[in-house]
Amino acid sequence: MIEVRNLSFSYSNVNVLDSISTTFEQGRIYGLLGANGVGKSTMFKLLCGLLTTKQGTIEIDGCSPAGRKPSFLSKIFYVPEDFDGPDMSIANYAAGVSQFYPNYDAALFARLLGEFEIDVTRKFTSLSLGQRKRAILALALSLRTDYLFLDEPTNGLDIPSKAEFRKMVAAAMDENRTIIISTHQVRDVENLLDHIMILDKRAVLLDRSVSDIQKEYWFDVTVNAPADALYVEPGLGGCCSISRNTTGEESRINIELLFNYINSKK
Amino acid sequence: MEYNEHKPIYLQNVDLMQEKIVHGEWPEEERIPSVREMGAMVGVNPNTIVRSYQLLESQEIIYNKRGLGYYVKSGAVERIRENVKKEFIANELPQFKAKARMLGITKEELIELL
Numbered sequence: 001m002i003e004v005r006n007l008s009f010s011y012s013n014v015n016v017l018d019s020i021s022t023t024f025e026q027g028r029i030y031g032l033l034g035a036n037g038v039g040k041s042t043m044f045k046l047l048c049g050l051l052t053t054k055q056g057t058i059e060i061d062g063c064s065p066a067g068r069k070p071s072f073l074s075k076i077f078y079v080p081e082d083f084d085g086p087d088m089s090i091a092n093y094a095a096g097v098s099q100f101y102p103n104y105d106a107a108l109f110a111r112l113l114g115e116f117e118i119d120v121t122r123k124f125t126s127l128s129l130g131q132r133k134r135a136i137l138a139l140a141l142s143l144r145t146d147y148l149f150l151d152e153p154t155n156g157l158d159i160p161s162k163a164e165f166r167k168m169v170a171a172a173m174d175e176n177r178t179i180i181i182s183t184h185q186v187r188d189v190e191n192l193l194d195h196i197m198i199l200d201k202r203a204v205l206l207d208r209s210v211s212d213i214q215k216e217y218w219f220d221v222t223v224n225a226p227a228d229a230l231y232v233e234p235g236l237g238g239c240c241s242i243s244r245n246t247t248g249e250e251s252r253i254n255i256e257l258l259f260n261y262i263n264s265k266k
Numbered sequence: 267m268e269y270n271e272h273k274p275i276y277l278q279n280v281d282l283m284q285e286k287i288v289h290g291e292w293p294e295e296e297r298i299p300s301v302r303e304m305g306a307m308v309g310v311n312p313n314t315i316v317r318s319y320q321l322l323e324s325q326e327i328i329y330n331k332r333g334l335g336y337y338v339k340s341g342a343v344e345r346i347r348e349n350v351k352k353e354f355i356a357n358e359l360p361q362f363k364a365k366a367r368m369l370g371i372t373k374e375e376l377i378e379l380l
Contacts, residue, residue: 166309173312194313250274
């Protein structure tokens, strides 16, 4: 479990996170959403010890990431939004990196690369953005760490790769893992998420499971907005609206609409 | 798989599973994919898939053999047909009737078209 308490961070004079507290539990895939600049990537870097702060604490399984203990680092992996990769082959890079991860599954890596149609002998420097991204995502999933942080994982992926990516993540998930995906491309990953966290600079605006959200809110598209709607946006085919769920039935969550609603209330 | 805009994903997955059972792709008294395998097939979170399995289990469409996995219950095809038929009559038919009325399609025309 990840426990974040009163976490603050600023780059020289720019505050990005201001006294944030939250927890991330095992067995869930979190969608970490937030406007540009609220500190999603900063949060990831703090969680894996790439950045440190004196304000607030982070504990992952009781360990502080800032300590950068090898036993702790072997449990987490972070895929940044822009991964350039070194001037070496994917095979060599994976051979080096995987040394630090005792749960690494080489056969899984080979299979995922195959599904992504990536040749393991290629150098990162000879690959396109999307190919590099596929290579590092395949490696990240094969390291089988307890914690996996993916920053905008579908950026740069082509349409078939996005579907492959969803299948790979769903297959990789089990009750011991925690996967946090930050994204603005909500549609790419919405079926993967079972928990939504909306981050703002000064607060976690929403932190709930998808099924709880569906039990509380009713998402609909109608010709006219319902009279008791909490939030309405004009859209294709009518008004997209969020109302209180009074029926006990569930509708399909519209994460973009929910995000706009929650942000409009703050 | 194409997902419908309005129905929750776990219910859309129930529809998919019921189709496989009705079409005989998953025969009665045979094992079906595990929750994780199903999640990986469709690219959906396993916790969402669990809800589909729970619903189908409560409707006696599938059952869990301890340590072996989920199996299609005998008589499942018949029960699915009954359930879906009830749903069709309650939800889809009224919409269909309303549309036919709006378009001024007569009963005779409808029978011919069907």
